[in-house]
Amino acid sequence: MSMIIRPRRLRGNAMLRKMVCETYVLPDQLIQPVFITHGKAIKEEISAMPGQFRFSVDKIGAEAMEIWNAGIHAMLLFGIPEKKDDKASGAYAKDGIVQRAIPAIKEAAPDMYVITDVCLCEYMSHGHCGIVADGQRIDNDSTLELLARSAVSQAKSGADMVAPSDMMDGRVAAIREALDNEGFAGTPIMSYAAKYASCFYGPFRDAAKGAPQFGDRKTYQMDPPNVREAIKEVKLDIAEGADIVMVKPALAYLDVIARVRDVVDVPVAAYSVSGEYSMIKAAAKNGWIDEKRAILETLTAIKRAGADIIITYFAKDVANLL
Numbered sequence: 001m002s003m004i005i006r007p008r009r010l011r012g013n014a015m016l017r018k019m020v021c022e023t024y025v026l027p028d029q030l031i032q033p034v035f036i037t038h039g040k041a042i043k044e045e046i047s048a049m050p051g052q053f054r055f056s057v058d059k060i061g062a063e064a065m066e067i068w069n070a071g072i073h074a075m076l077l078f079g080i081p082e083k084k085d086d087k088a089s090g091a092y093a094k095d096g097i098v099q100r101a102i103p104a105i106k107e108a109a110p111d112m113y114v115i116t117d118v119c120l121c122e123y124m125s126h127g128h129c130g131i132v133a134d135g136q137r138i139d140n141d142s143t144l145e146l147l148a149r150s151a152v153s154q155a156k157s158g159a160d161m162v163a164p165s166d167m168m169d170g171r172v173a174a175i176r177e178a179l180d181n182e183g184f185a186g187t188p189i190m191s192y193a194a195k196y197a198s199c200f201y202g203p204f205r206d207a208a209k210g211a212p213q214f215g216d217r218k219t220y221q222m223d224p225p226n227v228r229e230a231i232k233e234v235k236l237d238i239a240e241g242a243d244i245v246m247v248k249p250a251l252a253y254l255d256v257i258a259r260v261r262d263v264v265d266v267p268v269a270a271y272s273v274s275g276e277y278s279m280i281k282a283a284a285k286n287g288w289i290d291e292k293r294a295i296l297e298t299l300t301a302i303k304r305a306g307a308d309i310i311i312t313y314f315a316k317d318v319a320n321l322l
């Protein structure tokens with residue numbers, strides 16, 4: 001049989017396969033999300049996310065050290081306050097959960113790169129990402145000031161980067177201006193630019209105790225069928241000053257990641273969300289898939305699609321596999 005081109009020649013042994021490998025997942029480009037809760041001496045497992053915990057501020061330092069020692073050098077913080085109200089006061093309180101967690105992390109792991117999620121939903125009694133007007137409408141423009149205040153307050157507490165996830169229009173510009181006015185011109189913004197109204201956030205809402213009390217997030221998060229709209233969103237955020245744009249979720253939106261990678265020249269991040277984590281955990285627990293291989297294969301797919309940075313709950317656990 002005369003066959004000049006035989007693709008299998010390059011799959012013949014492990015050394016060769018590594019030599020022609022096109023995609024690498026690097027620990028330096030992974031970000032570990034963590035949940036910080038009120039109270040003391042708390043490390044409680046999140047039932048919908050086995051292996052993930054809520055830590056109180058006094059426990060987060062030890063966890064930061066573990067994450068650092070595992071080889072992951074960036075964390076994304078979510079706060080769960082004791083009291084929620086209709087102004088999200090806890091999001092920008094000087095002694096808020098995240099504001100206190102940052103110095104605790106820096107004390108334990110001084111070089112840890114600390115990124116803060118900028119959103120109001122965890123701090124709002126109604127669980128929405130913005131101010132509710134007329135008892136039902138999520139008001140865009142009045143929300144911007146609170147988001148900007150939250151970002152500045154986090155930067156003052158030592159955040160290295162802020163990551164707005166609320167999906168209000170104009171929030172990147174509002175946050176950029178506020179940071180610059182307060183002396184934080186050097187603090188980068190990673191915007192959740194194309195964030196879809198996804199069912200894959202289900203376990204997160206259990207973790208952060210932040211499900212909306214009425215309605216849903218469809219008037220501000222994106223509709224899953226749309227991809228042109230994602231391009232519009234990322235371009236707008238870049239024009240407003242976003243340094244990094246994010247696509248979220250990751251696995252069901254690999255095409256969006258690829259399209260965004262093609263049209264922008266800033267780094268692209270992908271958030272492999274709670275539901276993606278829990279699906280792998282659940283299937284592995286049942287013996288239906290090999291957990292380690294499933295994690296590596298999905299992270300590789302997200303990279304291959306074009307993401308530079310991946311936010312993943314598996315970060316700490318996979319660093320040593322990479």
Ligand code: PBG
Nearest residue numbers: 119121165200201204273274275
């Ligand atoms: C807050 C926020 C959410 C997530 C990140 N930031 C929840 C939501 O929008 O409902 C989801 C993260 C995950 O599922 O892992 N707005």
